[in-house]
Structures are given as C-alpha cells and as structure tokens.
Amino acid sequence: MNNTHFESSIGSYQLKRLPELANQPLRAWDAADEYLLQHLLDEQLLDGKKRILLINDDFGTLATCLHEHTLLHWSDSLLSQLATQQNLANNTLKPDINYIPSTEAPEGKIDLVLIKTPKTLALLEEQLIIMKPLLSKQTIIIGAGMVKYIHTSTLDLFEKVIGTTKTSLAQKKARLIFAEQDQSHTVKSKYPITFSAPEYDLTLSNHANVFAKQHLDIGARFMLEQFSKLPSGKRIVDLGCGNGVLGIVAQRAFPDSEITFLDESYMAIASAEANFHTHHPDKSANFLVSDVFSACNEKVDLILCNPPFHQQHAMGDHLAWLMFKQSYQHLPQGGELWVVANRHLAYHVKLKQLFGNCRTIGSNKKFVVLACKKPAKF
Numbered sequence: 001m002n003n004t005h006f007e008s009s010i011g012s013y014q015l016k017r018l019p020e021l022a023n024q025p026l027r028a029w030d031a032a033d034e035y036l037l038q039h040l041l042d043e044q045l046l047d048g049k050k051r052i053l054l055i056n057d058d059f060g061t062l063a064t065c066l067h068e069h070t071l072l073h074w075s076d077s078l079l080s081q082l083a084t085q086q087n088l089a090n091n092t093l094k095p096d097i098n099y100i101p102s103t104e105a106p107e108g109k110i111d112l113v114l115i116k117t118p119k120t121l122a123l124l125e126e127q128l129i130i131m132k133p134l135l136s137k138q139t140i141i142i143g144a145g146m147v148k149y150i151h152t153s154t155l156d157l158f159e160k161v162i163g164t165t166k167t168s169l170a171q172k173k174a175r176l177i178f179a180e181q182d183q184s185h186t187v188k189s190k191y192p193i194t195f196s197a198p199e200y201d202l203t204l205s206n207h208a209n210v211f212a213k214q215h216l217d218i219g220a221r222f223m224l225e226q227f228s229k230l231p232s233g234k235r236i237v238d239l240g241c242g243n244g245v246l247g248i249v250a251q252r253a254f255p256d257s258e259i260t261f262l263d264e265s266y267m268a269i270a271s272a273e274a275n276f277h278t279h280h281p282d283k284s285a286n287f288l289v290s291d292v293f294s295a296c297n298e299k300v301d302l303i304l305c306n307p308p309f310h311q312q313h314a315m316g317d318h319l320a321w322l323m324f325k326q327s328y329q330h331l332p333q334g335g336e337l338w339v340v341a342n343r344h345l346a347y348h349v350k351l352k353q354l355f356g357n358c359r360t361i362g363s364n365k366k367f368v369v370l371a372c373k374k375p376a377k378f
C-alpha cells in the first residue's frame, strides 16, 4: 500500500505526515477527509472561489485539495502548520493561505467552515465559541471525523454553541456533521481555567488544549518530588512544557538560571508564559512555539521532559524518541536530560542506547524518573 499517494474526488496528491518516520504506517488523511471532499463536490459547494476556514486540518490534506480557494488554516499545532506547508510545497502548490494560531481569531467573511473533530472536546468547544461571531447565517459549517471519535457530547457541543446539528450516515467509518448557525444566542468560553496545587504553592491557568487542564498531572507531580536531586544548570529547558509547571518550579530551585519553555502547541506556550509571570513576576524567560528544538539553536545544561504519548488521535512514542535524540544534540558534555514516564514504556532502554548511561532517580508503581548525562567524547 502506498501511504503517501492520496487519490481523492478532487485530485491526486502526495501527502506526508510530520514528523516523517521510516516505515510510517499512518497516512496524512483519513476517511473523514475523503467523505468531506466528496460531499463538497456532490453538493457543488466549491463553485466559484470560496473563503474557507479549515480547522484542525492536521497535515494539510484539505488545504492541498482546496488550494484553488482562499484558505484560513486555523490550528493549535505548529507541526500541523509545518506539515501543511510541506505538503503544499511538495505538490508545487502556492495557494492564498493564511496560517492562524489557535490563540488568535480568524478575521473577515467566511463562506465555508470545515472542521476536523480534534482529540479534545475542550479544544473543539473553544474553537466553536471563538468562530461563532465570525459566521453569518449563510456560512456553511461542516464537521468531519471518524465515527469512533464523534460522541453524543461532540454533537451536543455543536448544537449548544452553533445551533441545530445533524449528522450524515456513516461511510467507511467516517461521519459528517452539519450545523446551522443560530445567531440568537452566544456561549461564553470558560477558558483559560485555573486550578491550585497548594502543596507546591502553584496556581496554574490553562487554555483549552493544554495537557492536564484541571489538575497537576500525576507524572509531572512525581517529577517535582525528585527536584531536590536536580543538578544545577545555567540554561534549563522545559521541553514539551504544557502549562510550564516543570520550568516554573525549576526556576525556584535555581533562581539564577535562564529557563526556556518549548512546546508545539500555541495554547501551551501562552499558558506557560502567563503562569511563569504569575509565579515569577520579576523574572524573564524564553517562550517558544517549537517543534521539539526547532526554535532553539543553543546548547543547554539541563532538559526537563514529560514527553507526549500521542499525536492527535495517534498513540505512540515517536515524539518522545525525537525529543530524546534532539535533547542529546542540545546538551554539552556533562549536561543532563531528565525524563518522567510511565514505567511500562521502558524508556530507560532507549535512553541508555542513546546516552550510554541512564540512572533511575525515583520510581513508584506507575512512574519512573530517569536521568541521562551526555558523556565526554573519547
């Protein structure tokens, strides 16, 4: 099976996922993309040049197929923007496209909204609430997703925020959602939401798509329990920082260190920045939307990482592995990577291969904190 050749009702394109992996088993599109494109053609919704808002078009499949229109690509993910740019370039397409981070609202008249249902309902809710005032009664709103990810709660959300909502029949295990804009009501966002962890003297405020929105993640908590054993470092990175909890507490332990927060989620970086300033009002730090280390060229002394175990709907350790490999490149000799992970993932095997060493700093029934030191060159 060719995993990169997409034969759609609109055209044939080469499409890849990011990050690119050797023997990538997954495709950049799904049956929901196919169903949605077929529906747009069948219903003649693409006649004339349209201004289309694409939401959560993770690898740019819709952007590529709809390149003749004016496109607004709205997403929380830098990786999604990069994948879309790459797929457009690989197909030698240069559409009129505007990349809008989730932390900003799209602007101007919109004819058509195409929304792929994201992994978290909270992100969907926030996106629907932000886009609603931009739409007119004439705007056509179509959601698309795999049946297993469209729940009653998903449809209830469309109904609550947008208006009357119906679904299509399922086709190849995908479904479309049709929502009609009801302009008589608006729904207020509850994000960012705030919670406290008094035992660590923390109050964290999180945007809708941030990991562990309503509580301190138990993995992060276990990492914090080991912080008294951290080696000092002048330059510290919180890699995949989410709400920034690890970097914020590291700054307390090492007040003279410079902390850099990296995450590919716009909402994560916005939350980390706000939270850092709440806890360290007199300090500055670096906040970079970054695919692993793509936005940070410097060597750093200490990297703290609670790695991701999924990319949108796809589970796997490929992002964690990329983080470990790039961490190795960004550490000087003697610099350390600290990782918290579920024990069953057995990351110590991979880390030992990469660094030649791996210490267990702490472990409990569920988690392990591992530390690796970049060795001197022989």
Ligand SMILES: C[S@@+](CC[C@H](N)C(=O)[O-])C[C@H]1O[C@@H](n2cnc3c(N)ncnc32)[C@H](O)[C@@H]1O
Pocket: 079, 211, 212, 217, 219, 220, 239, 240, 241, 242, 243, 244, 245, 246, 262, 263, 264, 265, 268, 290, 291, 292, 293, 305, 306, 307, 308, 309, 319
């Ligand atoms: C398990 S969460 C940890 C969040 C936070 N450090 C904590 O401990 O609560 C993993 C984080 O990695 C981020 N992430 C996923 N892929 C990434 C990538 N390619 N580059 C940078 N960050 C990424 C996710 O957005 C998420 O915030």
